[in-house]
Amino acid sequence: TLLEGSVRRADSRVRITSQLVDAKTEEHLWAETYDRDLTDIFAIQSDVARNIAAALKSMLSPEERQRIEQRPTESIAAYDYYLRAYEYERQSNEKKVIEIAIELYKKAVDIDPGFAQAYARLGRNHAFMYWEGYDRTSQRLVIAREAVDQALSIKPDDPVVRMANGYYYYWGSRDYARALEEFYFARRIEPGNGLHAANIAWIQRRLGRFEEAVANLKTALEYDPRSSVLTLELGYTYYVLRWYDLAEQSYDRAIVLAPDYSFPYLYKAWLQVYRTGNTKSARQVLAEGMRLADPNEFLWTLVDFDIEDSHYNAALERLTAIPEDVWEGQWWFTPKEAYVGWIFELMGEPAEARQHFENARALLEKKVRESPDDERLHAASGWAYAHLGLADEALREGRKAVDLLPVSLDAFAGPQYLEDLAEVYTIVGEHDEVLDLLEHLLEIPCWTSIGALRFHRVWDPLREHPRFQALVKQYEGR
Structure with a gap:
């Protein structure tokens, strides 16, 4: 069954059209148009929910009726900011989009300090900034915790609030068990919300249960088929399954x-x-x-x-046109100077290359002192040290990254740091160790592929190695 509709707003008036359609027969089960003052928006939402339940011949429990009738906020202005922020969230996971959503949620809670759901989503987005690598400072997590705690103090059993608490444990500390408790709690309250299936899928990926994650992402998309983020995440999951x-x-x-x-x-x-x-x-x-x-x-x-x-x-x-000094994401942190050093190395200018790698090294050592538990920094440091000929330091840093985020802790991201370590082994000339790692990576779900091994020039020193050739032949087409 599909719910279709549209909303048109003109000044203080709103027109909402909605219809319920049987997806198999295309029969229209119910349709209604509402022309109301904007101040009646919550009453319209409740009316739509009741009519849908009636059309589906569903009996609403007292708890469900209570949730339908309960207003998230008394302020239309705060709710407007909330909806705009949520729409931004749905667009993408890009830093600029999340930053805009955060500002809009702030406006919502400034207008209504009792708006629990806005606090919850504000905290969730701060936690996401940390998780995605946009801001790995402890202060960002403190801000996230404060916002979620504020939401919990207002509405401790609200499913949006409990989801946000789950995300804090997931993104802030990788406490998967506690996060799943929160996500399952929210799903019990809202069994018809597909987002809960997606939340569970995120944890399943980290636990290495990728096919279960696929099933849950498909369920989530049945409820929200126009979500580009869910669709892309499903693509990522397919990719690691090859x-x-x-x-x-x-x-x-x-x-x-x-x-x-x-x-x-x-x-x-x-x-x-x-x-x-x-x-x-x-x-x-x-x-x-x-x-x-x-x-x-x-x-x-x-x-x-x-x-x-x-x-x-x-x-x-192209690098000179990029204003940022670092390319960073959830799994990587690459100084521009490291890129420049590698380019000069490939151009056969070792002195120029060394200077840029030294610059990258200085930046990375400073960052490691500030955030010693950030696996991305150790992986990047290993790469820079390897190009500087500092094999012991390179291997120490590469192994540190793997220790901080092993596959046993994160089956989705952890393999990336094994591949980073394999690159370090390649640069310092320990080829048997590289091939041991590559054999392991090709046996488990991850981003490593034969196509990538064939393409990337970092693996050029291995091309003539009999084990590498046998590996490519063995896994060709997978």
Whole structure:
């Protein structure tokens, strides 16, 4: 059964049209149009919910009736900010989008300090800033905890509040068991909300239960089929399972749903690279994305393509156009200086390369002192030390990253740090250790693929090694 509708607002008036359609027969089960003053918006929501339940011949429990009748806030202005913030969240996981959502949620709670759901989602987004690597400071987690605690003090049993508490434990401390308790609690209260299935899927991925995560993400998309974020996340999950056709279908669907969202283009482009062994079709994907989304979101990936294609001057020129000194995300932290050093190394200018790697080293050592438990910093440090010829330091840092986030703790992200360590082993010339790691990575669900091993020049020192050749032959087509 599908719920369709539209909302039109003019000054203080609102028109809401809604209809319930049987998805199999296309029979219209119920339809209604509401022309009301905007101050009646909560009454309209309650009326719609009751009519849908009646059309579906569903009996509402007293608790469900209470939730339907309960207003989240008495302020229409606060609720307007809340809805706008939530719509931003649904667009993408990009930093600028989350920052806008945070500001809008702040406006909502400034207007109504008793708005529990707004506090909850404010806390959730602060926790996400930490998790995604946009801000790994302890202060960000303190702010997140304070907002969630405020929400809990107002409405401790509200499902939105309990979800936010679950996200805090998930993103703030990887306490998966406590997070699942919160997510299951919320689902018991709202069994018809598909978002709870997605929340459980996130944890299942970290626990290595990828096929269960796929099933839950599909369930979530049945409830919210137009979510580009859920669609893209399903694509990621297919990818680590090495179900590449399904991954590409999900990326394409995410692009249709949100053509100005950069991430689906980026992941589709890399999939094209690994399938074709070159960047030609991938560059076409990025060109389309740059036409519709923010072109700046694609620059770092284009630098990668230029390096792999030996277009070194183009890569250097592109880097000068990027204002940020670091490319960072949930799983990586790469100083621009490290990129420049690698380019000069590939150009056969070791003195120039060394200077830039030293600059990257100085930045990374400072960052490690500030955030000693950030696995991304240790992985990046290992790479920089390896290029400087400091093998012992490189291996120490690469192994530290793996120790901080082992596959046993995070089956989704953990393998990335094993691959980073494999790169360090390659650079310092310990090839048997590299091949041991690559064999393991190709046996488990993760991002490592034969296409990537064939394409990336970091693996060039292994090309003639009999074990590498046998490995590629063994896993070809998987």
